[in-house]
Each structure stands twice: as C-alpha cells, then as structure tokens.
Amino acid sequence: MKKTIFILIVVGMLGWTVYEFVLSSDKGNTKFSEYEDGNIGEKVVESNEIGIRKGQVAPDFELKTLDGETIKLSDYRGQRVMLNFWATWCPPCRAEMPDMQKFQEKKDVQILAVNLSETESDPKNVQRFVDDLELTLTIPLDEESAVSEEYQVMAYPTTYMIDSNGRIQFVMLGAMNYDFMVQQFEMME
Numbered sequence: 001m002k003k004t005i006f007i008l009i010v011v012g013m014l015g016w017t018v019y020e021f022v023l024s025s026d027k028g029n030t031k032f033s034e035y036e037d038g039n040i041g042e043k044v045v046e047s048n049e050i051g052i053r054k055g056q057v058a059p060d061f062e063l064k065t066l067d068g069e070t071i072k073l074s075d076y077r078g079q080r081v082m083l084n085f086w087a088t089w090c091p092p093c094r095a096e097m098p099d100m101q102k103f104q105e106k107k108d109v110q111i112l113a114v115n116l117s118e119t120e121s122d123p124k125n126v127q128r129f130v131d132d133l134e135l136t137l138t139i140p141l142d143e144e145s146a147v148s149e150e151y152q153v154m155a156y157p158t159t160y161m162i163d164s165n166g167r168i169q170f171v172m173l174g175a176m177n178y179d180f181m182v183q184q185f186e187m188m189e
C-alpha cells in the first residue's frame with residue numbers, strides 16, 4: 001500500500017513537471033527567478049488570466065476556517081500569500097508545519113493552510129493536529145475538495161506562493177523547509 005501511494009505521488013509530480021514544461025506560454029512580461037545554485041530558473045510569464053500556472057492570477061475561493069470564519073483568497077490581495085494544501089495523515093505535511101508557523105511569525109506573509117478535509121478519517125483530527133503543534137495559521141477547510149480540484153492538487157503537500165498582486169510566482173509539490181520558504185518569499189513582490 002505504501003509503495004503504491006509513493007508511486008502515485010512520484011507519477012503525479014512527474015506529470016505536473018511535464019505539464020508545466022510543455023504547456024508554459026511565452027507571451028507577456030517575463031521575470032526570471034534565481035535559485036539556490038545561482039542558475040536562472042524557469043521564467044514566470046505574467047498574465048491577467050486566472051489559472052494555476054506561474055504568472056497567472058490565482059483562482060479565488062471562499063472557505064470556512066477551523067475557527068468558523070469565512071475567508072476568500074481575494075481578501076488577502078495586497079499581501080504575499082503562501083497557499084498550502086495538506087492533510088493530518090500526511091507525514092511530509094506534518095514535517096513542514098512547524099517551519100510554516102515559524103515562517104509566518106518571522107516574515108510579512110499570510111499563510112492559508114487549506115486542510116483537505118474530505119480525505120480526513122475524522123474531522124476532529126484537524127483540531128487535534130493544530131493543537132498538538134500549537135499552530136496559529138489560518139486553516140481553511142476544503143470539505144468538498146472543490147478548491148483542491150480547482151488547484152489540481154495531486155500530491156500532499158502542495159504549495160502556491162502568491163504575490164501581492166494575486167499572481168502565482170512559485171508552485172511546490174512536496175514539503176519545504178523554512179530556508180526554502182524564505183528564499184521563494186524573497187523573490188516575490
């Protein structure tokens with residue numbers, strides 16, 4: 001069972017990589033990202049089109065949080081946002097959560113940690129998870145998987161870094177550590 005899940009995650013990540021590479025557009029304003037090794041990374045083509053590719057305006061959504069508050073992604077326009085999709089049963093998700101908490105405390109970023117509630121065996125697991133890790137992040141609940149489907153989440157965790165203009169600047173499949181979060185954050189407006 002574990003082997004099957006691992007294979008599905010790897011295939012999903014490979015598929016996403018091929019999708020990004022093959023279907024990337026070359027129109028509009030271009031920005032380049034510099035990565036850790038100093039090489040110029042993939043170009044980000046800015047567009048006013050709504051979509052989930054780098055440079056596109058992130059699709060808006062409305063969800064209720066763990067605290068019962070209704071939030072919309074568009075409420076955070078003007079701020080840099082880290083949009084993270086996760087589940088309590090996901091070991092890489094659990095591993096990156098303390099770094100996400102630290103990231104939000106130390107940087108001017110709003111983290112929306114969208115729980116994939118439909119995948120949870122017990123809805124109470126989410127609150128226990130948050131309490132165990134002493135998280136103060138905003139936790140929207142994607143109870144019907146509508147948002148995760150719109151963002152085509154295929155691997156857990158999946159993270160979108162969204163600039164203050166609402167454009168996606170970075171997409172990551174898999175867990176990130178604090179230093180990598182800071183690096184991507186500092187490349188955004």
